[in-house]
Amino acid sequence: MYSQSITRTHRTAFVLLIDTSGSMAEDILFRGLPVSKAEAVATITNELIFELIERARRSDGVRNYYDIAILGYGGENQVRSLLGHDEPRFVAIDELAARTVEKRISTLELRLPNGSIALRDIQQPQWIKPQAMGETPMLDALRMARDLMSTWINDPANADSFPPMIFHITDGVATDAVAEDLLDVAAQIRSLRTTDGEVLLLNMHISNQHDHGMIFPTPEEGATLRGEAALLYALSSSMPAGFRPIIESHKTGERATTYRGMGFNASMAELITMLDIGSISVKTE
Numbered sequence: 001m002y003s004q005s006i007t008r009t010h011r012t013a014f015v016l017l018i019d020t021s022g023s024m025a026e027d028i029l030f031r032g033l034p035v036s037k038a039e040a041v042a043t044i045t046n047e048l049i050f051e052l053i054e055r056a057r058r059s060d061g062v063r064n065y066y067d068i069a070i071l072g073y074g075g076e077n078q079v080r081s082l083l084g085h086d087e088p089r090f091v092a093i094d095e096l097a098a099r100t101v102e103k104r105i106s107t108l109e110l111r112l113p114n115g116s117i118a119l120r121d122i123q124q125p126q127w128i129k130p131q132a133m134g135e136t137p138m139l140d141a142l143r144m145a146r147d148l149m150s151t152w153i154n155d156p157a158n159a160d161s162f163p164p165m166i167f168h169i170t171d172g173v174a175t176d177a178v179a180e181d182l183l184d185v186a187a188q189i190r191s192l193r194t195t196d197g198e199v200l201l202l203n204m205h206i207s208n209q210h211d212h213g214m215i216f217p218t219p220e221e222g223a224t225l226r227g228e229a230a231l232l233y234a235l236s237s238s239m240p241a242g243f244r245p246i247i248e249s250h251k252t253g254e255r256a257t258t259y260r261g262m263g264f265n266a267s268m269a270e271l272i273t274m275l276d277i278g279s280i281s282v283k284t285e
Contacts, residue, residue: 002240004162004196006065006284013067013090013152013164014052014279015145016045018082020074023172025132028208030268037171037206038130040268045070048275049127053097055284065284066093067164069148070127073141075134082128088144090152102126138174142185149192149199162282163197167275169204179231186235200237202261204274205229213265215274216247218256229264236262246277 006012018041030040049068056065067090070082081088083096103123145166152158166189174182192199205228207213214221222233239247239259247259250273263274 001197002163002242004160006162006282008063010161011065011067011158012162012282015148015166016070017141017145017166017168018072019136019170019172020072020131020133021136021172022132022134028268036130036132038132041169042128042130044272044275046124046127048279049096050125052093052279056093062094062097064092064094067152068093068096071141071144072131073137074131078137079141079144088148090148096127135175136172137176138170139177139181139185142182146185146189149189153192153194158194160195163194163199165200165202165278167202167278169206171206173228182235190237197240200261201235202274202278203232203236204263204266204271205232206271207265209265213270215263215266215270216251216259217262218259222260232262232264233260236260243277
């Protein structure tokens with residue numbers, strides 16, 4: 001399970017589900033500078049798209065290895081595509097690579113084919129822009145992500161693919177649901193599956209308060225959580241065994257047999273770590 005390589009005939013899919021409520025306008029420290037949470041998350045998301053494009057690039061161009069949907073939720077029951085579509089939908093990675101979008105100079109860490117890291121100043125494409133408005137319709141957003149994933153998995157071309165992933169980034173609490181509603185839709189998401197395994201749902205709570213933050217908690221750490229942290233833990237997937245070595249390279253303390261795909265009170269650096277672990281651990285041929 002969770003062993004299928006990514007090829008043009010066995011793509012995978014990523015949904016980035018981003019909280020764009022009003023609280024995302026608050027400042028957070030990012031690369032030594034105070035910027036809004038919305039701006040930091042948009043920058044990180046654009047960098048992730050760029051890295052996925054580079055991972056799919058071969059001598060014959062960018063291969064269609066990944067389908068990507070990026071949804072924002074904020075305002076009164078408003079879930080929308082952050083990629084400019086009238087309705088949320090998946091976009092093939094080669095289509096994103098071909099888009100003409102605004103660019104700005106950024107210094108990026110790029111992962112080379114041999115696994116090493118190189119720093120490079122590039123003109124960073126801005127596929128999405130920061131947004132922050134209104135309340136936090138998290139339930140509607142998770143339902144939309146569920147429906148997108150269900151449609152993708154039910155396509156016979158994707159039946160044997162590496163299971164798709166949802167990266168949910170938030171700084172707050174749902175304003176459109178109680179815990180039972182969120183637990184129900186998360187269970188529906190995690191029950192979706194290809195022949196290679198179930199959909200992975202990773203929930204990442206970002207904050208400036210990092211004293212009690214954690215990423216990829218063990219069951220023992222999970223048992224200590226209370227309130228919203230405990231809820232996010234319950235919503236999230238257990239990570240497959242193949243992810244354990246890279247997760248453990250970012251954690252201290254005793255090793256565990258399982259880790260949960262969840263972060264709480266995470267810094268921007270920890271958010272990047274979680275996105276990297278989730279996206280680069282999938283073998284691409």
